[in-house]
Amino acid sequence: MATGSGEREAATKENKLILYSYWRSSCSYRVRIGLNLKGLKYEYKAINLLKGEQRDPEFLKLNPIGYIPVLVDGDIVLADSFAILLYLEEKYPHHPFLPHDIHKRAINYQAANIVSSSIQPLHNLEVLKYIEDKVSPDEKLAWAKYHIEKGFTALEKLLKDHAGRYATGDEVFLADIFLAPQFSAATRFHVDMADFPLLARLSKAYSEVPAFQEAMPEKQPDTPSSALVTP
Known part of the structure; x- marks a missing residue:
């Protein structure tokens, strides 16, 4: 995995955004x-978390x-999704x-913080x-579902x-950006969305927005083929 100063220099030269990501993160x-x-x-x-690539000295x-x-x-390196999104908001003010x-x-800050601090x-x-x-392998699911x-x-x-069409009205804002991925995670941990009718409605609305569709885990280049098989 080639990371570090060389790629930072290349990104500076080309002014290209590079995102280190994992399909299911x-x-x-x-x-x-x-x-x-x-x-x-x-x-x-792609950084494969299951293979421990996030602990590679070059990534660190x-x-x-x-x-x-x-x-x-370019020559700016940012980690943490909240910091990255606020940086993008300030540098690229359109949308x-x-x-x-x-x-x-x-309210957007509060909703985003509930997801980023108290759930995920x-x-x-x-x-x-x-x-x-x-503790126990059997405790993982119960722990995740509870939180x-x-x-x-x-x-x-x-x-x-x-809420309107989206979390805080009829436009997509920060709260929506944090909520949509959390709904995907909830599915993995067998959370019954019928218990959360407002959130379930928002989840459906997000599935119809192209920017959300293209960001879905199953659309990423490192998505394993096994994850694309419909049972």
């Missing part, structure tokens, strides 16, 4: 949606904590991720592996007075 999924909404072309660099030069996604924009209304903007980190690969090793459902319950209450 919901954090990477968020950034793919954001890039698509902004109409930004990028080069996809890009992100010392060893997480994805990482975005390289804004945030509404002008200050209250709706705060509690069922990421490292956490589930730790539970499997230290997803707790977060979804909060999101249903938060968004009920703000």
Whole structure:
């Protein structure tokens, strides 16, 4: 896996966006949606989490904590999906991720933070592996379901007075970018979306937006063929 200073120099020369991603990573999924909404072309660099490529010394030069996604924009290297999306918002203001209304903007931040702080980190690969090793393999699913459902319950209450076609009205904003990947993860952990009617409706709406469709895990170049087989 060739990463590090050489690719940063190449990206600077060509002014090309490079995204280090993994097909099933919901954090990477968020950034793919954001890039698509902004109409930004990028080069996809696959980091196989199951093979431990995120711990490769060359990748750790890009992100010392060893997480994805990482975005390289010329000589700028950014990790963490929230930081990347806010960077894209400031540098590329077309198709804004945030509404002008200050209250709706705060609701977007709150919804995005529920996903990024109180749901997704509690069922990421490292956490589930730790539970499997230290507690029990059978506890992984129950743990993930509990935290997803707790977060979804909060999101249903938060968004009920703000949602339109999308989470905070009739335009796609930051909250939607964070919600859509979390719905995909919820399916993996057998969360019954019938218990969350507002979120289920939003999930359907996202499936009809081209920028979301192209960012879906099954559309990525590193998606294994086994994941594309319909049972």
